Structure formats: structure tokens, C-alpha cells
Amino acid sequence: MITVKIPAQLRVATDGEGEISVEGGTVGEALDAVFAEHETLRERITEDGTLRRFVNVYVSGEDIRFKDGLDTALDDGDEVTILPAVAGGG
Amino acid sequence: MALEGLRCKECGADYPVDARYFCEQCFGPLEVVYDFGALDPAEARRKIQAGSAGIWRYADFLPFAAGPPAERSALEPGLTPLVRADRLAERLGLGEVWVKNDAANPTHSFKDRVVAVAVAKARELDFDTVACASTGNLANAVAAHAAAAGLASYVFVPADLEEQKLLATGVYGTHLVGVRGSYDDVNRLCTELSETRPWAFVNVNLRPYYAEGSKTLAYETIEQLGWELPDRVVCPIASGSLFTRLGRAFREWLDLGLAGGEPPVFNGAQPAGCDPVAEAFAEGRDVCKPQRPDTIAKSLAIGDPADGPYAVELARASGGAIDSVSDAEIRDGIRLLAETTGIFTETAGGVTTAVLAKLAERGAIGADERVVVYITGEGLKTLDAVRDGHSAYEIDATVADFERGVPEPAATGAGA
Numbered sequence: 454m455i456t457v458k459i460p461a462q463l464r465v466a467t468d469g470e471g472e473i474s475v476e477g478g479t480v481g482e483a484l485d486a487v488f489a490e491h492e493t494l495r496e497r498i499t500e501d502g503t504l505r506r507f508v509n510v511y512v513s514g515e516d517i518r519f520k521d522g523l524d525t526a527l528d529d530g531d532e533v534t535i536l537p538a539v540a541g542g543g
Numbered sequence: 544m545a546l547e548g549l550r551c552k553e554c555g556a557d558y559p560v561d562a563r564y565f566c567e568q569c570f571g572p573l574e575v576v577y578d579f580g581a582l583d584p585a586e587a588r589r590k591i592q593a594g595s596a597g598i599w600r601y602a603d604f605l606p607f608a609a610g611p612p613a614e615r616s617a618l619e620p621g622l623t624p625l626v627r628a629d630r631l632a633e634r635l636g637l638g639e640v641w642v643k644n645d646a647a648n649p650t651h652s653f654k655d656r657v658v659a660v661a662v663a664k665a666r667e668l669d670f671d672t673v674a675c676a677s678t679g680n681l682a683n684a685v686a687a688h689a690a691a692a693g694l695a696s697y698v699f700v701p702a703d704l705e706e707q708k709l710l711a712t713g714v715y716g717t718h719l720v721g722v723r724g725s726y727d728d729v730n731r732l733c734t735e736l737s738e739t740r741p742w743a744f745v746n747v748n749l750r751p752y753y754a755e756g757s758k759t760l761a762y763e764t765i766e767q768l769g770w771e772l773p774d775r776v777v778c779p780i781a782s783g784s785l786f787t788r789l790g791r792a793f794r795e796w797l798d799l800g801l802a803g804g805e806p807p808v809f810n811g812a813q814p815a816g817c818d819p820v821a822e823a824f825a826e827g828r829d830v831c832k833p834q835r836p837d838t839i840a841k842s843l844a845i846g847d848p849a850d851g852p853y854a855v856e857l858a859r860a861s862g863g864a865i866d867s868v869s870d871a872e873i874r875d876g877i878r879l880l881a882e883t884t885g886i887f888t889e890t891a892g893g894v895t896t897a898v899l900a901k902l903a904e905r906g907a908i909g910a911d912e913r914v915v916v917y918i919t920g921e922g923l924k925t926l927d928a929v930r931d932g933h934s935a936y937e938i939d940a941t942v943a944d945f946e947r948g949v950p951e952p953a954a955t956g957a958g959a
Contacts, residue, residue: 462565507553516833
């Protein structure tokens with residue numbers, strides 16, 4: 454089982470749910486499983502099948518761009534966190 | 544007078560003035576929108592010149608409803624020196640170089656500008672605690688401005704930060720939290736915390752307002768150059784927020800008739816040990832590939848820069864570039880600036896000066912160009928960068944020992 458954490462500002466698209474439990478062998482599969490339950494989330498997070506450029510996804514704290522992106526393999530119990538990428542600055 | 548609201552830079556969706564920073568539709572960054580209406584440039588200049596001796600003289604161009612915010616503290620940054628640097632120009636074979644020394648702010652970096660704006664906005668929005676994710680300079684500024692305003696503060700930094708920056712933060716009585724990890728880890732943590740804590744994270748949920756504070760650096764440059772734009776600017780890039788807001792501010796005053804000239808060429812400066820924006824520029828991409836920083840320029844060590852794509856776009860559209868320089872070049876840059884201008888900058892300023900030298904060397908700067916170099920922080924905060932880099936003499940207190948041990952001055956005159 455994978456836990457996908459949804460940022461507070463997007464929970465209107467998940468009926469208020471902040472954590473969604475799904476099955477999936479990769480980040481892409483886990484997100485697809487979330488989108489299957491909450492279709493409007495798909496267009497907010499992805500564009501033409503890839504992540505929007507201001508969306509960051511982490512697996513247990515690690516940015517998936519340092520791994521295999523949406524193909525990053527998941528183990529049972531992993532936590533996938535979706536966060537906006539527009540924070541920060543020295 | 545002019546504040547309208549927030550708007551998504553990507554899809555144009557509108558939002559009210561509150562603590563939010565990204566678009567719920569597309570995750571794009573939100574930006575403050577103004578309506579300056581029919582502004583009379585002569586009248587606006589008079590009003591500015593009659594204003595305070597700091598950033599609040601530009602309050603009509605900052606994200607507040609009418610004039611300087613009532614919630615501002617007495618710790619006002621701004622109106623830092625713009626110094627003509629003829630000896631630096633001569634050393635590099637350039638025509639006209641100016642150094643904007645923004646170390647001359649209350650906590651010795653340009654971050655006082657963004658924090659003063661963000662903390663005033665935090666008070667206006669009724670927050671009683673402010674926070675930030677910082678590479679050091681922002682930590683100093685948030686702790687100080689929170690103290691001046693009587694707010695509680697939480698400051699998150701990478702645990703391995705320079706000692707000077709940690710001490711110069713802790714002294715203000717903040718909650719100083721060293722996070723085991725990189726700045727990008729700190730930033731992710733703060734993004735998560737901002738969802739559950741009722742705090743104003745200046746560079747997370749208040750980031751649209753915070754970023755506007757950087758514009759005052761451009762306004763001052765224009766005013767100090769006699770209401771003219773420079774031909775070229777050289778500016779450090781970490782998240783890209785300062786770089787892009789300079790671009791926005793120059794354009795704003797040009798369009799409003801407050802500044803004469805043409806939009807400047809934008810040159811960005813990054814350390815080679817953390818140069819995701821320079822790399823994207825060089826490879827013709829606008830999306831930055833995140834990096835794991837390894838550089839002495841810790842204040843620029845942001846491996847996943849939020850405004851990276853916009854910084855690349857600005858450099859490209861203005862006919863500029865984004866360059867990176869090695870740690871050795873950064874040390875040389877600090878020394879070059881110190882020896883030719885008397886200004887001692889931290890590593891970020893070494894990066895900027897080294898990139899200026901690099902541009903001069905490759906002939907990218909015309910002889911008749913007026914160049915402004917942005918020095919964003921103070922050398923005393925990164926003393927390790929200059930350790931063992933100069934000669935010193937230790938002698939007995941006798942004339943004989945002095946004459947034996949210390950050489951006569953080199954016949955340099957005004958040059959060298």
C-alpha cells in the first residue's frame with residue numbers, strides 16, 4: 454500500500470482527503486490510481502501525461518527527478534508527497 | 544492606490560490578497576497585480592523624493608493599499624550606496640561600472656528589503672508568527688525584522704551553515720532550527736509545515752509579497768542614476784526571484800514613464816557548484832534540472848530554483864546570459880572587488896564580481912556601456928572564504944624588526 458499526500462490547497466479536488474492510500478509499483482501508477490478516484494486532480498497536476506513544471510513529487514522525502522521520475526519504483530509503505538515547486542529563495 | 548490582487552503567472556487565474564502563493568488550477572506561481580492608472584511621472588518622482596530614506600519611499604509600487612503600510616517596523620532597509628567603481632572598470636578594461644552595495648542594509652544583505660515587505664504584510668494579515676526557509680541571509684533578516692515588529696519567529700536553515708550566519712540569526716531571539724540536509728530539503732520541509740502551522744512563511748505562503756520587495760533595488764538604481772536605466776546589470780541567481788523582479792521593476796518604471804532609456808541586458812551569476820539555471824541557459828532549456836549543491840557560495844546553493852524558468856527567459860529575451868564560476872574564481876572575485884572598491888562582499892558577491900570579470904574577458908560588454916553590479920551581501924558573514932588569502936606580518940615592537948620584516952610599498956601609484 455502506498456500513501457499519497459495531497460497539498461491542502463488541492464483537497465477541494467479530493468473531497469477534503471489529505472492522504473490517499475492506493476496500490477502502485479511506480480510513482481506514475483500510484484498517481485494514476487489517485488486520479489482514477491479523483492479525476493479533476495489529473496489536469497491540475499499533469500499536462501499531456503507529464504507533471505506540470507511547477508509540481509514537485511517526493512518519495513519518502515527524495516525528489517523523484519533525482520530518481521527515475523514517474524517511473525521511480527515504489528515499495529510497499531512508501532509515501533508519495535505532492536508539493537508546489539514555487540516556494541523558496543535564500 | 545494600485546494594489547489589485549494576485550494573478551497566476553502561468554494561466555492568469557485571479558486570487559484575492561491573502562496568504563497564498565501558487566495557483567490551485569495549475570500550480571503556477573502567483574504574482575501581485577497593480578493598476579497604476581494614469582500616473583503622472585513628474586508628480587510620482589516628487590512624491591518619492593519627499594518620502595522616507597529607505598524602501599517605503601516606493602510604497603506606491605509595493606503590495607499595500609495606500610502608501611507605506613501602517614504595520615511597518617522602524618527597521619527600514621534601502622537607499623544603499625550606488626558606488627562608481629572606476630578602478631574595477633579599469634582593471635577589467637571596461638568603461639563605466641557601478642556597484643550597488645546592498646550589504647549596507649540593517650542585517651547586511653538585500654534580504655532586508657523582501658523581509659520588511661513580507662513582515663508588514665504578515666502583520667496586516669494578522670499573523671503573530673513569521674518563519675522562513677533560508678540559506679543564511681534571509682534567516683538574519685527574518686529574525687531581526689520579527690524582533691523589531693514584536694512577532695515570534697521560526698527560522699529554518701541547513702545545519703551546516705556558516706557560523707557567522709548562525710550567530711547573527713540567533714542573537715535576535717528567534718527559534719533557530721538547523722535542518723540536517725540541503726537548502727532544498729529545508730524548503731520542502733517548510734512547504735509542508737506551512738500547510739499546518741498558522742504562520743507567515745515569508746518565502747512560502749507570503750512569497751508573492753516578499754518577492755515584490757526586491758523591486759526596490761531596481762527603483763533605487765534608477766533614481767540614483769538620475770531616473771535612467773543602466774545598459775546592463777550583473778546579478779546573482781539562487782532561486783531567481785531577485786533577478787526576475789529586477790526585470791519586472793525596470794520594465795514597470797519604463798512603461799510608466801518614470802525611467803528613461805532601454806530595458807537593460809541581464810547577466811545572471813551562479814556558482815559552478817550549484818548552477819541549474821546557468822546549465823538550463825547553456826543547454827537552451829527553460830526547465831531547470833535540480834542539482835545537489837556543492838559550493839562555498841552557500842547563500843546561492845539552491846538546487847531547485849523556483850523562478851529558474853523565468854530567469855532563463857529574462858536573460859535570453861534581454862540579450863544577456865547566465866554564467867557560472869568556480870570556487871577559486873569566487874575567492875578571486877571577492878578579492879578583486881575589495882582591492883578595487885573597498886567593498887568586502889560575501890561569497891555571492893564574489894560570484895557576481897567573477898562573472899563580471901568573465902564577461903569582460905570574453906568581450907561581451909561594450910566600452911560605452913553603463914554596467915550595474917549587484918552586491919547582495921556582506922563579507923564578514925563568510926570569513927572562511929578569505930582565510931589564508933593575504934599576506935600579514937608579525938614583528939617585535941622595534942623599528943629594526945619592522946624594517947627587516949615588512950617590505951616597502953610597491954610602486955603602484957593609482958593603478959594595479
